[in-house]
Amino acid sequence: MDPTDRHILDILRVNARTPVSEIARRVGLSSAPVARRIERLERQGVIKGYVAIVDDTATGDLDAFTEIRLAAGVDTRRIEEIARQVPEVVQYFAIAGDPDALLRFRVPSVDDLQRVVNAIRRTGVVTSTKTLIVMGEWDRATELR
The missing domain is CATH 1.10.10.10 (Winged helix-like DNA-binding domain superfamily/Winged helix DNA-binding domain)
Known part of the structure; x- marks a missing residue:
């Protein structure tokens, strides 16, 4: 490079x-x-692909982030495996410190968000969650257009 x-x-x-x-x-x-x-x-895999950047407010979808705390001894790869099975999860981040992982959801409604977060809680590997609903956003790449 x-x-x-x-x-x-x-x-x-x-x-x-x-x-x-x-x-x-x-x-x-x-x-x-x-x-x-x-x-x-x-x-070389530096460019992994190309995407369309969609205005979620135009589609009516909600974006939310959920902090995930895992039970003692649970590898963060386990929550990644679970996240890959949930279509509403659009991003997964393994992070250092507390919490253990961060999931980004895109859902049509708060009711759908609650359903998905509850399903993740019921997996048996999650001890607690904290969910943040995105109220607005700014993105450097889209601002530069």
Whole structure:
């Protein structure tokens, strides 16, 4: 990874649909070397994929984070396994300190959030949870557009 690769990644983080010709202009190279760099970054797994950033307020969905505290001796990989089975979980973070893990949910309603959090609590590996509902958000990448 050199500074040009990092610059290309910064551009793609803001808008993954930026044409290669525009990226090339902004990094000071021609299109062919930029395309090769992007392909290499994809092959190496630096670029894992491309996503659409959806405005959840437009869909009516709720975003929430739940802190997870695990029973003594339970490996955090166990909660990751559980999270992968719950479609409403959109992100999992193993974190240092207290709590042990953080889950991000996207659900249609508070009732759905309660149902999903209760299901995670009933797994037998969770000792406590704390859920935070997102009231608003800001994202550096979308602000840069």
